[in-house]
Amino acid sequence: MSPKERILAIVTLTPDKVMSGGAPTFVAASREERERIATYLSRILSAQVHDLENGVYILVRH
Amino acid sequence: MEFWAAVVTGVVLGTLARLAMLRTDYRQYPSYPHGFASHLALGVVAAFTGAVVVPALVEKELTAATFLLLVAQQFREVRDLERKTLERMEETELVRRGAGYIEDIAKVFEARNYLTIFAALVASTLTYLLWRPAAAAGVALVAPLAGVAGAVAVIAVGRRGLDRLPLGAICRVRLGRLCFRDTLLFVDDIQIEEIGLVEARRDYERHGIGIVLEPKDDNARATLANLGQRQAIAHDAAAILGVRKDRDTPEYTPIVRLDLDTGRAALAIIPIEPDPGPLLQAVSRVPVIEGARSRPLSTRAGRRAAD
Numbered sequence: 001m002s003p004k005e006r007i008l009a010i011v012t013l014t015p016d017k018v019m020s021g022g023a024p025t026f027v028a029a030s031r032e033e034r035e036r037i038a039t040y041l042s043r044i045l046s047a048q049v050h051d052l053e054n055g056v057y058i059l060v061r062h
Numbered sequence: 063m064e065f066w067a068a069v070v071t072g073v074v075l076g077t078l079a080r081l082a083m084l085r086t087d088y089r090q091y092p093s094y095p096h097g098f099a100s101h102l103a104l105g106v107v108a109a110f111t112g113a114v115v116v117p118a119l120v121e122k123e124l125t126a127a128t129f130l131l132l133v134a135q136q137f138r139e140v141r142d143l144e145r146k147t148l149e150r151m152e153e154t155e156l157v158r159r160g161a162g163y164i165e166d167i168a169k170v171f172e173a174r175n176y177l178t179i180f181a182a183l184v185a186s187t188l189t190y191l192l193w194r195p196a197a198a199a200g201v202a203l204v205a206p207l208a209g210v211a212g213a214v215a216v217i218a219v220g221r222r223g224l225d226r227l228p229l230g231a232i233c234r235v236r237l238g239r240l241c242f243r244d245t246l247l248f249v250d251d252i253q254i255e256e257i258g259l260v261e262a263r264r265d266y267e268r269h270g271i272g273i274v275l276e277p278k279d280d281n282a283r284a285t286l287a288n289l290g291q292r293q294a295i296a297h298d299a300a301a302i303l304g305v306r307k308d309r310d311t312p313e314y315t316p317i318v319r320l321d322l323d324t325g326r327a328a329l330a331i332i333p334i335e336p337d338p339g340p341l342l343q344a345v346s347r348v349p350v351i352e353g354a355r356s357r358p359l360s361t362r363a364g365r366r367a368a369d
Contacts, residue, residue: 035260042259048312049258051245057258062312 006061008047011038013055023058064193064205068117068186069110071206075213076109076182077102082217083174101171108137108175112182117190137175144168156307157300157316162290166351173224181216185209227355229275229295230346232282237338238272238328249328250274252321255313262313266330269306271338273299273329273345275318280368281359283325288354292318295329295348302344304334 010025011034012018018025026041028034038049038057047059084101111133118126145168152158159167189209196204229235238249242263247254249272257263275295277283285291296316299305307314316331333341358364 039259039261042313043310046310046312049262050256051258053244 004062007058008045008061009041009059011041011057011059017054017056063197064190065117065121067193067206068190068209069113071189071209072113072182072186073106073109075185075210076112076178077106079181079213079217080105080109080174080178083177083221104140104175105178107133108178109182112179113186115183116187120190134179137172137179140175141168141172144171155297156305156309157297158293159297160290160293162288162351162353163294163297165290165353166294166349169352170224170226177216177220177224181213181220184216185213188212226349226352228346229348229350232278232285232350233327234276234278235342235346236274236276237342238274240266240270240272240330242267247330249330252319252326252328254319254328254330255317257313259313262311265306265314265332269332269336271331271333271341273331273341275327275329275345277325277327279359280364281357284356284358285350285354286325286327287320288351288356291351291354292320292327294351294354295327295345296331298348299329299331299333299341299344303331303341306332306334 007023010018010020010023011028012025013028013031013034015025015027026037028037034057038059041047041059042049045059045061047061050058050060052058080102084098084105111130115127115130118124118130145164148159148164148167152164186209188211189205192205192208193202196202238252241248242257245256245258245263247257247263247266252274257266275286277286295318300307300316305314305316314332316329318327318329320327329345331341335341359368
């Protein structure tokens with residue numbers, strides 16, 4: 001059974017906040033880099049970016 | 063002679079009835095010109111069916127009547143075909159219609175065809191029955207005129223009965239204030255969604271418009287709560303005003319969310335047309351989806367629960 005919403009990718013400033021078991025995770029060195037990577041990925045994947053406010057962005061297919 | 067007068071009157075009136083119903087449509091549907099032509103063609107067939115049935119029966123052409131009844135059966139599948147077409151087209155829409163709206167459109171299409179058959183039937187029956195007495199009295203034309211009157215009456219009653227309520231009739235539609243608290247998008251105090259990208263938040267702050275729908279009673283509240291109804295609001299707003307979105311930017315998809323405490327709904331959208339006036343008008347005129355139309359106040363429990 002596949003869920004309707006899926007995390008397609010994760011972009012994080014702090015890698016130890018994420019214990020990834022499925023979604024590709026990208027570590028960014030700064031906020032600007034994180035923003036840029038997330039923007040590129042969201043356009044490529046047609047996914048929405050959500051900010052978990054602990055340094056982690058997730059890209060979700062709705 | 064009366065047979066042909068009846069059939070011609072019926073077919074013409076039925077077709078005109080269908081044409082009248084084709085024009086007054088708000089739903090950006092049917093597509094023009096081929097969809098339009100297809101609907102009209104089916105309308106002519108429906109009109110012919112309705113027009114020939116009664117004269118055929120009276121003249122004891124039972125074989126013809128049987129065939130006609132078989133044709134009428136085919137119209138049952140019409141709803142299915144419409145639904146399939148619309149569902150295929152969903153993939154091409156930037157903002158989808160949703161299953162509720164599609165079902166509503168298909169139902170309306172079916173009902174309009176039946177109304178065409180009925181209008182043609184009434185026109186042809188009246189013409190047929192009145193022809194001989196009218197001809198004997200020297201005013202043969204009274205018969206088709208009676209047919210016209212009958213068909214017009216059917217169309218008027220049918221349109222009144224089948225008319226869809228606009229949302230503006232059951233809710234108060236007004237502008238809301240769009241703002242962000244951290245990364246959460248709000249319209250007034252109704253939470254819409256979380257938007258992660260800074261650029262997207264900036265776009266919403268600069269160009270976004272928020273609309274609030276306040277239900278007038280519990281029936282309206284139940285209607286607004288329906289997912290299909292809310293999806294229809296988003297679709298119509300985007301279809302009429304345009305939406306600043308493409309396939310790869312899902313954060314700009316207009317969505318309608320509820321305030322669970324009061325039953326109000328709020329829409330956040332970045333329309334291509336920056337003037338909020340047309341957007342308000344478009345949202346007020348979104349039809350109440352038949353499947354979403356709920357009447358809890360008609361039940362005892364619903365009335366007891368009403369505030």
